[in-house]
Amino acid sequence: MTLSIYNTLSRTKEEFHPIEPGKVKMYVCGPTVYDYIHIGNSRPLVFFDTVRRYLEYAGYEVQYVVNFTDVDDKLIRRSEERGIPVPELASTFIEAYLEDAKKLGDENVIHPRVTENMDEIVSFIAGLVEKGAAYESGGDVFFRTKAFPKYGQISHKNLEELQHGIRIEVDERKESPHDFVLWKKAKPGEIRWPSPWGDGRPGWHIECSAMAAKYLGETIDIHGGGEDLEFPHHECEAAQSEALTGKPLARYWMHNRYLNIKGEKMSKSLGNSLTVQALLKHAKPQALRFVILSTHYRNPINFNDDSLQQGEAGAERLNNSFLSLVHRLQILTESKSGWVPESEEALDAILARNEHDGEDESVQEASRAVREFEARMNDDFNTPDAITAMFDLATATNKYLLVEQASLTVLQVLERAFLRMDSVLGLLFEQEATDDDAGIERLIVERQEARRSRDFKRADEIRDELAVRGILLEDTAQGIRWRRK
Ligand SMILES: [Zn+2]
Structure with a gap:
């Protein structure tokens, strides 16, 4: 190709x-x-x-x-x-x-x-x-x-x-x-x-x-x-x-082609601030990427509040699917001690194959989505259709996540397909910068100290704060373990 x-x-x-x-x-x-x-x-x-x-x-x-x-x-x-x-x-x-x-x-x-x-x-x-x-x-x-x-x-x-x-x-x-x-x-x-x-x-x-x-x-x-x-x-x-x-x-x-701005419509939520710097105070960069890439580069974009909302919603849907997948993978791998993940090369080889006899339907769908993504990008960088291929992957993923006995290999194939497409489209959110591991560890230590000094109010506050940031705490025999939701 x-x-x-x-x-x-x-x-x-x-x-x-x-x-x-x-x-x-x-x-x-x-x-x-x-x-x-x-x-x-x-x-x-x-x-x-x-x-x-x-x-x-x-x-x-x-x-x-x-x-x-x-x-x-x-x-x-x-x-x-x-x-x-x-x-x-x-x-x-x-x-x-x-x-x-x-x-x-x-x-x-x-x-x-x-x-x-x-x-x-x-x-x-x-x-x-x-x-x-x-x-x-x-x-x-x-x-x-x-x-x-x-x-x-x-x-x-x-x-x-x-x-x-x-x-x-x-x-x-x-x-x-x-x-x-x-x-x-x-x-x-x-x-x-x-x-x-x-x-x-x-x-x-x-x-x-x-x-x-x-x-x-x-x-x-x-x-x-x-x-x-x-x-x-x-x-x-x-x-x-x-x-x-x-x-x-x-x-x-x-x-x-140009990105045109409908001034009067923009003023609703963004004021008159039409700089990227100002926009990114209100919107995620992935939403702006979504807006730009969901139109072919040789067509004009008419940018307004609605397009930004659509960008937010589109990026959100892809991220929800991806994060649920990652979450399922984490839970499953934690329950299997000594498990070794498939190599990226092995996963790429599965995705590149045309034939998927005897493999799960979701593997076929992930592989088809990746090949479709490449075909669209090869056609003069048709990013809107490449995004559609990523949505096909999200649909296949959401369907697979309903399966009760999920296979680790299938989950990894789906995850790899997401990451490959996203290495080009850049629509998946990154972890919040404030969610740095050192900061989380500090809060956990502070909570333990609060409990030791019987300040349960402070200990609960910290637990709630971590929960808001998507951090789950588990008391284990080896001490406190934490993970992202
Ligand atoms: Zn020049």
């Missing part, structure tokens, strides 16, 4: 074959860090993280780069408004981004920053000037679009169309109105870096070309971003890179 990806370049679904077998190099344009990230920005974050997860699930070693634009016009403007230097402002919002991203399950990402790659950016531009693909004009450097006949390949626009389609301001410094800036001359008082063309800072597009080349190489496998980046940003990136190296920047270009 091969993975197919809709490639913006060809406007068709193509079979995915990486440049180097077993390895994937992926670059996704990251945020301009002048503010907290908006719910809309969470879509590329969650979706491309899911792509990264699925590629890893499929056995690829993935190198995943998401840049931080930590100097640009917006940052400079905000820095002036607030009287905070650009680097300080940027670090504040980089930290905030990383916190949000971690909550949303984003992992294994390399995050280069523009300001830490200035040498590479300047030498990239110098290379273009040397090749005649760029020119200096009054301290600015522009890309010469005429020198790159393939300009328009990503967005499928041609230069004449562009001329008629949009109003282009006349800029006497440019040879052609389509030429775009690579290096901007610093205005008085602005943050600046030295270059052969005088002090200034890079234009927006050049950073991605330079950082993709530095961190991943001249041609990468997948380049992603939101639909708004198709033109001009990705068009310009592709032109700059290919003009310099003579090789295409990326083989597969992927673009996610």
Whole structure:
């Protein structure tokens, strides 16, 4: 079963074959860090993280780069408004981004920053000037679009169309109105870096070309971003890179559609807070992941209170099924001393098999669900149908949990199927951070001390508090034992 990806370049679904077998190099344009990230920005974050997860699930070693634009016009403007230097402002919002991203399950990402790659950016531009693909004009450097006949390949626009389609301001410094800036001359008082063309800072597009080349190489496998980046940003990136190296920047270009917000409906429970940070104070990150992944990435999402409630309810249903399964497994394994669990490899082999003669029907259903999940994900990352496969697994699990004499093997097969799918979808809840084992042990010791000093009121309080947190206590001959409900 091969993975197919809709490639913006060809406007068709193509079979995915990486440049180097077993390895994937992926670059996704990251945020301009002048503010907290908006719910809309969470879509590329969650979706491309899911792509990264699925590629890893499929056995690829993935190198995943998401840049931080930590100097640009917006940052400079905000820095002036607030009287905070650009680097300080940027670090504040980089930290905030990383916190949000971690909550949303984003992992294994390399995050280069523009300001830490200035040498590479300047030498990239110098290379273009040397090749005649760029020119200096009054301290600015522009890309010469005429020198790159393939300009328009990503967005499928041609230069004449562009001329008629949009109003282009006349800029006497440019040879052609389509030429775009690579290096901007610093205005008085602005943050600046030295270059052969005088002090200034890079234009927006050049950073991605330079950082993709530095961190991943001249041609990468997948380049992603939101639909708004198709033109001009990705068009310009592709032109700059290919003009310099003579090789295409990326083989597969992927673009996610927008997540739109219905402002008036959102205000009901969330106020006007449309940042991810604010949203995650009210909602579980898994609920937001559910909302994003239950629509195919090439369809728009209309986000409102209802969609968030549906996300909560959907994630809750999957979690209830999974937690009941885990609970049943715990009880059963505790009653069997010396029991050794099946290895992950053995369980995966059962799930991968087509034939299940003589095995429990639930094993068949779990295996069918996993194979369905993979088939849907292989079809251009069809996450909504992959979630449906996870619900099929939950249905099979709920049915099996009604059996009085459950088999440990069947329970393990079901659990493994859940964990495999969730390694990609990330919809199962994690244990509360407050439920740390050390904290629980401390409370148990405190309760024992309270009982010794005959403070039964305090002892009962602690027992109730632990019960609320889902911790069950058992008095055994060896002392107090505890477990999660
Ligand atoms: Zn970019």
